[in-house]
Amino acid sequence: MKAIVLKGFGDVDVLVEEDVEAPTVGDEEVLLKVAGCGICYRDTIVRRGFMKARIPVIPGHEVSGFVVEMGGSVRGFSRGDLAASLIYIFNPGDPECGLGRENTCRGNRWVGEDVNGCYAEYVKLPYWVLTRIGDPGEAGPEAYSFSACVIGTLIRAYKTLGGVREGEYVLVTGASGGVGLHAVQVGKALGLRVVAVTRSEDKARLVEKMGADSVIVYRDRFAEEARRVTDGRGPDIVIETVGGPTLEQSIRAVNRGGRIMLIGNVDPKPQQLLLGLIILKEVKVLGVLNSTLRELGEAVELIRSGRVKPFYKTIGLEVGEVREAHRILESGRSTGRIVIKP
Ligand SMILES: [Zn+2]
CATH class of the missing domain: 3.90.180.10 (Medium-chain alcohol dehydrogenases, catalytic domain)
Known part of the structure; x- marks a missing residue:
């Protein structure tokens, strides 16, 4: 063969x-x-x-x-x-x-x-x-x-480990990528309000078509805008499909007591973590293995x-x-x- x-x-x-x-x-x-x-x-x-x-x-x-x-x-x-x-x-x-x-x-x-x-x-x-x-x-x-x-891992992130409740806000990083576009769809299927972030202006329309309630196109930072579109609180859960390059902004964006679900990481090198902020906001950072x-x-x-x-x-x-x-x-x-x- x-x-x-x-x-x-x-x-x-x-x-x-x-x-x-x-x-x-x-x-x-x-x-x-x-x-x-x-x-x-x-x-x-x-x-x-x-x-x-x-x-x-x-x-x-x-x-x-x-x-x-x-x-x-x-x-x-x-x-x-x-x-x-x-x-x-x-x-x-x-x-x-x-x-x-x-x-x-x-x-x-x-x-x-x-x-x-x-x-x-x-x-x-x-x-x-x-x-x-x-x-x-x-x-x-x-x-x-x-x-x-892709889809099964997202279900594990959202439901099994993330324990989402209908109406919660989710932030999806890397929203126009292979996992991200599906994270938007699965989030909507579970009754969540989806905030999608992408660096690509061209792909923002597509992310919207997948059902995202708001799409943030950013260059370096998205945390502030993510809080603004979630009634000032920040998302309750983050589906982190990018990893290293976006994690800091995700930690800054997420609501107090929020969960960050690490699904993907494009950068195998060790990363700096905002430990103080993780403690102050009681953020849960959780790995999701498929x-x-x-x-x-x-x-x-x-x-x-x-x-x-x-x-x-x-x-x-x-x-x-x-x-x-x-x-x-x-x-x-x-x-x-x-x-x-x-
Ligand atoms: Zn795979």
């Missing part, structure tokens, strides 16, 4: 197109014909060597696909089913991986890092990390590729019902296009998600 393989760490030319053996399934594994493989900012971090991926490896952890083969012990799937996957493989026999915590389980193997991922025509995964989608509805089968990594099966299920439902409309463009399984997608993500120029459709 055709695949894009990570041959080492470095610039985009470590991604190479190869003809490799199609995987053969074990007893508890399912072979998916890839319908969509989302390209994530994480993939660029993996490529640069920050995630200690095994080399060579087929990258890509955001997968939806059709079941074409199954091992003898697979339960709950039939050939032809459309399925979406978690982005890691947990051990269901480990008590630490118990319900709702499988994302932080110690022994997890990450798809596209420790095991081969979906920059390929086929990918194999154990059946317990998959969710059956059924009728995809108005969304294309490839639209479900990022249900775990999603669990329950959140993946909710994500699929939000997409299928049309309450969240995945926003993405597709590219082919071609090394040139994949390298260019990595460049776009790293430059911060991306709008919505980029999905490989083999």
Whole structure:
């Protein structure tokens, strides 16, 4: 089968197109014909060597696909089913991986890092990390590729860890990016008042179209404006999709007792934190590590019902296009998600 393989760490030319053996399934594994493989900012971090991926490896952890083969012990799937996957493989026999915590389980193997991922025509995964989608509805089968990594993570941030209540104000940073545009939509689906911040004047209209109640276009600072549009209090919760470059402004903006949900970080270097302000305002800064099966299920439902409309463009399984997608993500120029459709 055709695949894009990570041959080492470095610039985009470590991604190479190869003809490799199609995987053969074990007893508890399912072979998916890839319908969509989302390209994530994480993939660029993996490529640069920050995630200690095994080399060579087929990258890509955001997968939806059709079941074409199954091992003898697979339960709950039939050939032809459309399925979406978690982005890691947990051990269901480990008590630490118990319900709702499988994302932080110690022994997890990450798809596209420790095991081969979906920059390929086929990918194999154990059946317990998959969710059956059924009728995809108005969304294309490839639209479900990022249900775990994007929509599921947002559900974990908003509901599971963030405990949002209807009518609260949320601030979304990086609102025109691949995660941000969906953070706006999920926020609205949960009944929140959404304040979106972006540095791109051109993309502000799009963010508005996704349902944001107010959009702040900023150069260096947005905290003051964010407080102004939230009745002077500041947002109750921040969905921080950018990390380092925006965190200080998020801490300055957030309401007393507010929560800052760290979903993404574009800068792997250590960051300065405003510890005094975090104490004075009793801010909670919480890390969000992707999603669990329950959140993946909710994500699929939000997409299928049309309450969240995945926003993405597709590219082919071609090394040139994949390298260019990595460049776009790293430059911060991306709008919505980029999905490989083999
Ligand atoms: Zn991802």
